[in-house]
Amino acid sequence: xxxxxxxxxxxxxxxxxxxxxxxxxxxxxxxxxxxxxxxxxxxxxxxxxxxxxxxxxxxxxxxxxxxxxxxxxxxxxxxxxxxxxxxxxxxxxxxxxxxxxxxxxxxxxxxxxxxxxxxxxxxxxxxxxxxxxxxxxxxxxxxxxxxxxxxxxxxxxxxxxxxxxxxxxxxxxxxxxxxxxxxxxxxxxxxxxxxxxxxxxxxxxxxxxxxxxxxxxxxxxxxxxxxxxxxxxxxxxxxxxxxxxxxxxxxxxxxxxxxxxxxxxxxxxxxxxxxxxxxxxxxxxxxxxxxxxxxxxxxxxxxxxxxxxxxxxxxxxxxxxxxxxxxxxxxxxxxxxxxxxxxxxxxxxxxxxxxxxxxxxxxxxxxxxxxxxxxxxxxxxxxxxxxxxxxxxxxxxxxxxxxxxxxxxxxxxxxxxxxxxxxxxxxxxxxxxxxxxxxxxxxxxxxxxxxxxxxxxxxxxxxxxxxxxxxxxxxxxxxxxxxxxxxxxxxxxxxxxxxxxxxxxxxxxxxxxxxxxxxxxxxxxxxxxxxxxxxxxxxxxxxxxxxxxxxx
Numbered sequence: 312x313x314x315x316x317x318x319x320x321x322x323x324x325x326x327x328x329x330x331x332x333x334x335x336x337x338x339x340x341x342x343x344x345x346x347x348x349x350x351x352x353x354x355x356x357x358x359x360x361x362x363x364x365x366x367x368x369x370x371x372x373x374x375x376x377x378x379x380x381x382x383x384x385x386x387x388x389x390x391x392x393x394x395x396x397x398x399x400x401x402x403x404x405x406x407x408x409x410x411x412x413x414x415x416x417x418x419x420x421x422x423x424x425x426x427x428x429x430x431x432x433x434x435x436x437x438x439x440x441x442x443x444x445x446x447x448x449x450x451x452x453x454x455x456x457x458x459x460x461x462x463x464x465x466x467x468x469x470x471x472x473x474x475x476x477x478x479x480x481x482x483x484x485x486x487x488x489x490x491x492x493x494x495x496x497x498x499x500x501x502x503x504x505x506x507x508x509x510x511x512x513x514x515x516x517x518x519x520x521x522x523x524x525x526x527x528x529x530x531x532x533x534x535x536x537x538x539x540x541x542x543x544x545x546x547x548x549x550x551x552x553x554x555x556x557x558x559x560x561x562x563x564x565x566x567x568x569x570x571x572x573x574x575x576x577x578x579x580x581x582x583x584x585x586x587x588x589x590x591x592x593x594x595x596x597x598x599x600x601x602x603x604x605x606x607x608x609x610x611x612x613x614x615x616x617x618x619x620x621x622x623x624x625x626x627x628x629x630x631x632x633x634x635x636x637x638x639x640x641x642x643x644x645x646x647x648x649x650x651x652x653x654x655x656x657x658x659x660x661x662x663x664x665x666x667x668x669x670x671x672x673x674x675x676x677x678x679x680x681x682x683x684x685x686x687x688x689x690x691x692x693x694x695x696x697x698x699x700x701x702x703x704x705x706x707x708x709x710x711x712x713x714x715x716x717x718x719x720x721x722x723x724x725x726x727x728x729x730x731x732x733x734x735x736x737x738x739x740x741x742x743x744x745x746x747x748x749x750x751x752x753x754x755x756x757x758x759x760x761x762x763x764x765x766x767x768x769x770x771x772x773x774x775x776x777x778x779x780x781x782x783x784x785x786x787x788x789x790x791x792x793x794x795x796x797x798x799x800x801x802x803x804x805x806x807x808x809x810x811x812x813x814x815x816x817x818x819x820x821x822x823x824x825x826x827x828x829x830x831x832x833x834x835x836x837x838x839x840x841x842x843x844x845x846x847x848x849x850x851x852x853x854x855x856x857x858x859x860x861x862x863x
Contacts, residue, residue, distance in 0.1 A: 315356045321346035325442035329456035331472040343458055348436040350460065352475065362475045364462060366434035369407055373398070377410075380425050391422055407435040438463040445495040445503055447472065449687070457499055461490030467505060467517055467524070482523040483507060484515050494539040504560075506546055508534045514546060514558070527562035536577045538590065547590055549574035555592055557605065566605045572596040580622045582630060582646070583672065589652060591632070593617035599632070601652065608652040613642060730754035731762075731784075733827050733837045741846025742798040748825060748839075749791050752784040759784040761830035764792060768823045772843065773797045781827075796823065798846050821845070 325345040332338055342353045352360040369377075376398050379385050385394060398410060406414075416424055440463050444456040457478065458470040465487045469479040483490055488509040497503030497519075505517040507524065512533055517524035532552040539546055544560035555574060556567040572594040580589040580601060590602045599611040599620065615636040625631040630646035686693060730753040738745045746766075752759050762781035766774045775795040782790060821844075827837035 317353070317356065319344060319346065320351070321349075324439050327442055327444050327458070329444045329458070329472070330453055331455060333453070333455060337453060343442065345439045345442040345460070348438055350439070350442070350458070350475075360475055362470065364437040364439065364460070364468070365477070366436050367464065369435055370401065373401055373406060373410060381428065386422065386425055388418060388422065391418070391425070395421065437466075440490045441493050443493045443495050445469070445497075445499050445505070447499045450498065459493060459495050459505060461493050461507065463489055465489060467493070467507070469499070481517055481521055483509070483517070484513075484524050484526055486526075488513060488515065490515075491534065492537055494537060496539055496541065496544060504539075504544060506537065506539050508537045508548070514548065514562075516562075528558055528564070530556075535574055538577050538579050540579070540588065541581070542588060547577055549577050549592060555602070568602075568605055570594060570600075572598070575617050576620045578620050578622050580630075582652075584648075585652070586672065587652065591620060591622060593620050593634075599634075603652060611644065615640060615642075730757070731759055731827070731837065733825070733839050735825055735839045735841045737796075737823075737841055737843060740849075741844070742800065744796045744798070744843060745793055746796055746823065746825075746841065747791055747793050748779075749789055750781055750784065750827070751789040752786060754786050756786055758786060762836075763828045763830075765826040765828055765835075766794065766796075766823060767826065768796065768843075769821070771799055771821075772823065773799055796843065798843070 323344050323346055326342065328340045328342045330338070330340050339355055341359065344351045344353065348364045348366075350362040350364075351358060352362065376394055380391070380394055385391065395414070398406075399414060401410075413421060413424060439460060441461040443459045445459050447455045447457055449455075455472050457472045458475070460468045460470065461483070462468065465483040467481050467483060467490070468477055470476065471478045488511045490507045491510050492508045494506045495503060496506070499519075502519050505524075506527075507515045507517065509515060510533070512531070513529045514527045514534070514537065515524045516527050527546075530548065530550050532550040532554075535549045535551060537546055537548050545565065546558045546560070548556045548558065549570075550556070551573070553570045553573055554567055555570055555577075557565045559565055570592070574592050575595055576593040578591050580591050581587075582589065587603060589608060592600045592602065593613075594600065595616055597613045597615055597617070599613060599617065600607060601609040601611075611632075613634055613636065615638055617634055618637045619635040621633045623631065623633075625633065625643065628645050632642075632644040632646070634642040634644065636642065732751045732753065734749045734751075736747045736749075738747065748764060750762065750764075760783045762784070764779040764781060766777045768774060773796070775797075777794075779792050779794065781792065784790060821842060823841040823843055825839045825841065826835040827839075829836045
């Protein structure tokens with residue numbers, strides 16, 4: 312339903328909506344309407360601000376001709392005819408609006424117009440050619456955007472969203488070209504690309520910190536509309552010769568299709584739940600074709616000639632086509648949630664391997680949105696905290712590595728014994744345990760000899776064989792050595808000793824250290840620490856247990 316009807320002061324050249332602040336609660340977006348040389352900013356359906364493009368001085372040739380026209384000596388038909396011919400030699404794009412109005416008059420009206428003039432023409436007003444928006448800090452739907460204005464003078468002006476002052480001005484190209492349509496991608500504060508279609512059958516590119524854009528490619532016929540993919544920045548172009556083409560971001564032509572009818576408009580169709588982005592092309596026959604790359608996926612008929620088409624969210628519906636027809640009608644087409652855009656849907660036979668299944672992305676929950684907002688607000692603090700914890704982790708790792716290297720308490724050797732590894736395993740319920748040691752030589756061409764194992768434990772444990780000789784280790788081999796360890800108890804046993812796994816009172820007394828020695832070396836080549844588990848109380852005679860005074 313129509314909710315407002317505003318009277319514009321001039322014919323509109325373009326209209327865009329965007330956000331200028333991130334206040335909470337969220338403010339309504341503003342609407343910018345470009346007309347002639349002025350941009351009208353509306354907020355809450357009321358005129359909020361006017362921005363006039365900076366004017367330029369007249370060319371010296373035009374100013375000199377007007378000085379001669381203002382001279383009373385030249386205000387006759389003969390002189391007026393010669394000066395008018397000189398004025399017509401100047402390109403119309405360079406002429407001021409006053410000169411253009413003078414040239415469309417007949418001879419008698421020109422003479423009367425010159426006689427009524429009281430002074431020379433002033434500065435030339437720059438006319439607006441096209442308008443679009445560019446995100447500043449975030450690609451979020453409600454993020455702040457800035458205005459991007461293309462002028463008839465071949466310049467691109469970027470405006471601040473808060474004050475609507477000029478933030479950046481750049482030339483479109485080294486050769487003067489007039490912009491026809493602009494598509495901005497990226498972020499203004501990070502990196503952005505402004506792809507510009509011109510009336511001179513060419514497409515130009517303008518990037519961050521460029522004072523002058525560069526020419527990407529030329530087309531054979533005039534360009535009707537362009538779109539830029541958000542995935543790889545490829546450029547889709549429809550032209551008057553009924554061709555639908557795709558170019559890479561560097562201007563290389565990738566493919567081209569011949570359409571049955573003249574194209575009218577093109578827009579991107581991102582379908583998030585399917586993980587694909589289609590391209591919709593509206594034709595003069597009233598058909599709307601959906602392409603996945605250069606493959607036709609679906610076709611719709613609108614019954615009228617389409618003037619403009621957009622795709623996006625409308626109210627609660629996420630996927631809606633908004634179509635304006637030449638007769639002034641408004642058509643809304645909602646995409647079915649069960650729609651699948653396969654090759655057979657567009658009348659194309661599927662060939663080759665089946666297309667990859669799209670990712671089923673879940674919908675964004677409220678918790679996710681709150682967490683995203685929190686991360687945006689506290690990005691600096693969170694990054695500093697992460698760097699602090701990372702530095703602490705690196706410091707602790709370095710300390711442990713230094714301690715292990717100093718004490719030889721590591722299970723992987725270094726230097727000449729680097730391929731030798733040591734591991735240990737404890738078996739049994741107690742009080743007698745079996746310790747199995749595995750010495751492995753992972754070298755593919757060297758054997759190891761002259762190794763021995765030495766056990767070191769607390770006096771609470773008795774080791775049957777505290778010193779073991781390791782036999783020759785051939786390449787890519789391993790050997791298992793076993794010994795018995797017995798836990799010693801006094802006449803009376805405290806329950807806390809048997810429950811040290813729960814109470815944590817065992818400490819270093821329940822550790823068994825295994826050292827791998829090498830002939831000719833003073834320090835151990837390897838070391839492994841094994842924790843002896845407590846003896847199962849069921850394996851100890853009941854009459855030797857003390858009463859549990861510390862337990863209820």
